Amino acid sequence: MDHATLPGRWAWPSADEARVPYWVYTDPDLYAEEQRRIFAGPTWNYVALAAEVPVPGSFKRTVIGEQPVIVVRGADGAIRVLENRCAHRGVKLCQQDFGQAEDFVCPYHQWRYDLAGALTSVPYRRGLKGQGGMPADFRLQDHGLAQLSVTERGGAVFASFAAAPPAFEDYLGPRMLGYFDRLFSGRPLEVLGYSRQRIPGNWKLMLENIKDPYHAGTLHVFFVTFGLFRADQPSRIEMDETGMHAVLVSQKGEQVSNEITSSLSQFQGDLKLADPRILDPVKEFDGPETVVMQTVWPNVILQQQTNSLSTRQICPRGPDAFDFVWTHFTYADDTPEMKRRRLRQANLFGPAGLVSVDDGEVIEMAHQGLTGFPGRAAVVEMGGRDTADTTHQLTEAAIRKMYRHYRQVMGL
Ligand SMILES: [Fe+2]
Structure with a gap:
């Protein structure tokens, strides 16, 4: 079906970003324009x-x-x-x-x-x-x-095709820079290993996934059951002024039956880990937060989940797929025990990770579902229609704000 000839092509279906048209995920011409305006544009x-x-x-x-x-x-x-x-x-x-x-x-x-x-x-x-x-x-x-x-900042390297891109500090803004520096503090880094996968879905679905705390408590049986990321735990979402970047922040809970968990079909109160050392979290950063997931527009997710640290690089391969490259790292001066702990916890992530396997699969399903219906749109109304920071997980505000930026850059 050639929807390119249909009236209304590239016309945003609503005044705000509470609707996201499915053609943003599938249209090859729009994808080519993304390469030019976003990846080859003034981004880091x-x-x-x-x-x-x-x-x-x-x-x-x-x-x-x-x-x-x-x-x-x-x-x-x-x-x-x-x-x-x-x-x-x-x-x-x-x-x-x-x-x-x-x-x-x-x-x-x-x-x-x-x-x-x-x-x-x-x-x-x-x-x-x-x-x-x-x-x-x-x-x-x-x-x-x-x-x-x-x-280069704190051991992470970014590049831009722009001859005179904004200063990286200005690109992230002061709040996002604070979270960035928390992870890339200047302590020398050491690579623990890589995971690579090709996910058959549009690259933006991956950023949406990390800007979407709502799904953490609905999709991930492992998170919900073992209390790593659940709606009843202290959480917040913060964004930069532009909508490009965001962080999901949360604090670990426990595998306990309570009013909330007992109402969740994903909560498995009797499920036991054969090797509980896969969790075995140790406090290492200031503050009570155990989860800081940062999206840095347009191509990376910076992960701190208990003691598992990684960069997740998004490499688009046409509108319908992207390569997802995980670089699991540790601080070079960590003890051998800490390095082993990070490696064990990395089993939650990557293509077959106990948590991340869900995301790869559901992004594929999302792409399959929406591809056939380019004239339809996603409903992105959880938490209201605004783009404000929140102190809870039941919001899609960061997705809305990302598309606000996207519309500006893409002229939509
Ligand atoms: Fe997820």
């Missing part, structure tokens, strides 16, 4: 932890939106983010996820770039025996790898 996109490129020559391959990039530490120790695209004919230079290099050489015609992206040699540049070669006015310095703007 998460690309790496500095610990992933520890020494000169260390590199990591990743993407921003669908655009391949290389994160590399130069001979001078600086981290740069380069387009993973030979300046000659567009070949993706780097095929390895991680590695150590002295330079990058294009496999096609052997154009060679140094770690800062400068073109250092072109085979047969002067031709052979007076024949061929590049024109006399060809200058190596005009054909380096395109470089992005880069910022």
Whole structure:
């Protein structure tokens, strides 16, 4: 069905964001426009932890939106983010996820770039025996790898295709920066491992999921049963002024039968963990909060769930899928016990995690359901129609506020 020809295409169905039209998740032209305006626009996109490129020559391959990039530490120790695209004919230079290099050489015609992206040699540049070669006015310095703007804070690295993006501190705003610094405090980080999955749903559904505390108490049997995140626990949601970023904050409870839990079909009072060490939480941050889930627009979720820490990077693959890359990390100066604890708790997350498996599956179902009905819209009215911060979980305000920003950026 080609709904592109239907009247009202890209016309928002309501004055506010209490309705979100399903075509925002499926329309290929809108998706192409998102790549341009959002991922290649004046946003800061998460690309790496500095610990992933520890020494000169260390590199990591990743993407921003669908655009391949290389994160590399130069001979001078600086981290740069380069387009993973030979300046000659567009070949993706780097095929390895991680590695150590002295330079990058294009496999096609052997154009060679140094770690800062400068073109250092072109085979047969002067031709052979007076024949061929590049024109006399060809200058190596005009054909380096395109470089992005880069910022690093507390060991997390972000990049922007914008030549003059806002300062990262201004991009997050003071409140979101406070939560960011809580996790990325400057203590050196160490990667514990990765999980990767491809979720067959639109990339925005993942951000919505983390801006949606309502579902934590309805979808996640594990959370509800073991009291990690439940509607009867102290919780709040805070947003920045723009609606781009948000945090869900909550405080752990217990597996106890009470008025609320006994009314929840997901609550399993008699369910026992075969190995209770999977929870075994230890207080490590200031304040009583045990859950701080931060969405940093447009491509990352920063997770602190009891002692499990991770970045969750969103890599869109067309309107109908995204790769979700989890980097589980620890502080380098943690005790071995703490590192093991974080690894055990990571079993709640990732593609097959006791909690996160639910999210991946339900996002797929959401995408399947809405794809057939591009003329319909989601109802996003939990907690009212406003976009104010709340001190409870029964709200979809952060989704509304995200779409308020989205509409501005996309001109909808
Ligand atoms: Fe969830």
